[in-house]
Amino acid sequence: MRPTPASMLLLVAWAAVGALALAGVAPMAAWWWTAAGLAALAGLDAVLLRLQPTPTVERRLPEALPVGHGREVELQLASPRRQRLDVFDLHPAGWPAEGLPRRVRLVPGQAAVLRYRIDAAARGLAEFAGTQLRMASPLRLWTQSRVVGSPRHVRVYPDFAPLARLALLSAEQASRVVGAHVRRRRGEGTDFQQMREYRVGDSLRRIDWKATARARKLVSREYQEERNQQVLLVVDTGRRMLASEGGLSHFDHALNAALVVSWLGLRQGDAVGLMAGGGASRWVPPRRGTGALDALLRASYDLQPEAVATDYLALAGELARRQPRRALVMLVTNVRDEDSEELLAAVRLLQRRHLVCVASLREQVLDATLDVREVADLDAAVTLGATAHYLRQRAAAHDTLRQHGVLTLDVTPADLPAALVERYLAVKRDGLL
Structure with a gap:
């Protein structure tokens, strides 16, 4: 309980009465009676406040x-x-x-x-x-x-608002909204999708002659990419993902992008799972259906990166043990030159059974540093040179992965969703899985 400004004003008035009493203008008894009256008034008001019911x-x-x-x-x-x-x-x-x-x-x-x-x-x-x-x-x-x-x-x-907007679109439209450049190959694929009217350029092998006879016009079979495949999003929870851009950590960017790819994969009929490792660990086995995305959200909402070094070999060994069926493994991390040997060994272990894609997050500030047109002083020159050297080492680590058949992406957090979606659709289109 605290006094209000009104209480302070009453104290000032009491002090004024006391000053008058000391000056002989008012009797000293007036000061005492004023003190007793104010104390009784304040006490009664305090009691009434305590007796007030709590809303x-x-x-x-x-x-x-x-x-x-x-x-x-x-x-x-x-x-x-x-x-x-x-x-x-x-x-x-x-x-x-x-x-x-x-x-x-x-x-x-x-x-x-x-x-x-x-x-x-x-x-x-x-x-x-x-x-x-x-x-x-x-x-x-x-x-x-x-x-x-x-x-x-x-x-x-994680931010599921974009997923709610994408739910109103087809898979192809959603891919374009995300920013992926989708290239279609008409008539390719192995799973039958629908019958449609013959178009110029369709292969004669795609014509359904029985349907053509019934419709009295040429009818083609249209196929789509194979469904019922498995996609596993692997997100690094180690110290590399603690960097922050745009108000979100790299881990949050990675998680949001993984959810976009998961949603699209589920729309494509694939089974999608999630694995987190390096710091905090989490495992959601691949599954299909509308409940799969809810399971991914519930499993990942409280995940946070930790200031520990990621053990890529241990992560790969755990993944190989948990995921026996061949899958597209999309690992989101931040590749550094000092990690290249261990990461390559981990990826080679996974390649025995899986198709591996490594998405390496690049800090936007690095690109901004290289975009400086004028170098004003020695500090700026050293910063520019160190950044260029670091990026060359990083590019060399990525080239090493590519030389061993690893699908490798070098992207900023803002470009990550589009890059992952585009690579996933390319794998499906080319039948790599």
């Missing part, structure tokens, strides 16, 4: 939130007495919020509705500890803070 608060918000997106939270407050109070919801620390704190007047028999917007700043299990109410006494001499409501836990998932 009830009901919070409404989704069970799950996407990271980096604003959502509306609704608070409903009710009280059996007329009250005026300040409301602050105890949302997770570090989450930007708009519309708090708020002053609310409660009327008996009516629920007051308060809405505010909040941005989920980080993935994981977040806690809303309760709602803090600052209540004023009837005479406004005191305020008291009370925390009401039970704690509420909310799961903050």
Whole structure:
């Protein structure tokens, strides 16, 4: 319980009476009577405040939130007495919020509705500890803070908002929205898709003569890439993925891109799984169907990279043990020159059974450093030279992987979703798996 400015004004008035008494203008008894009256008034007001009923608060918000997106939270407050109070919801620390704190007047028999917007700043299990109410006494001499409501836990998932938008599109349209350059080969593939009218350029072997006789016009069979294959997204959770760009860590960029590829793979009829290793580990075996994406989201929402070195050989050994069937393994990491030998050994181990693609994240600041047109001083020259040397070493490590038949991507986090989708579709189109 804290005094208000009104209490301070009463103390000033009491002090003024005391000054008058010392000056002989007023009797000393007036000062004592004033002190007794103010103390009784303040005490009564404090007792009345403590006897005030605590309003009830009901919070409404989704069970799950996407990271980096604003959502509306609704608070409903009710009280059996007329009250005026300040409301602050105890949302997770570090989450930007708009519309708090708020002053609310409660009327008996009516629920007051308060809405505010909040941005989920980080993935994981977040806690809303309760709602803090600052209540004023009837005479406004005191305020008291009370925390009401039970704690509420909310799961903050990777950004699934793009997946919701892509769900309204076909697989090919979604690929183009992501930014992948899709090249189609008409009539290729091994799985039958549909019958359609003959087009100039169709192979004569694709013509269905029975259907042609019934329709009295040329009808071709159209095939699609083979379905029911397996795709495994492997995301590094080691120290290489702690770098941050655009408000998200490289790991978050990698996870978001993996979810986009997973969604597309499921739409293509493939089984999709997820493996995380290097720091925190997680395993979701490949599966098909609409529930597969939910399983990936639930398994990955609380994953975070750790400041440890990634053991690529151990990761490859674990993957080989868990995944006996041939699959497209897409490893997202940040390849450095000092890791090239161990990474190559791990990839060669996986290549005995799987088709391996390594996506190496490149920091955008490296490209920006090389784009500098003028070198003003020695420090800038050293920075430019060191960056160019580092990128040459990095390119050499990538070339070594390519020489051993490893599909290798060198991309910035912003370009990662399109690059992974494009490579996945190319593998399907060319029948590499």
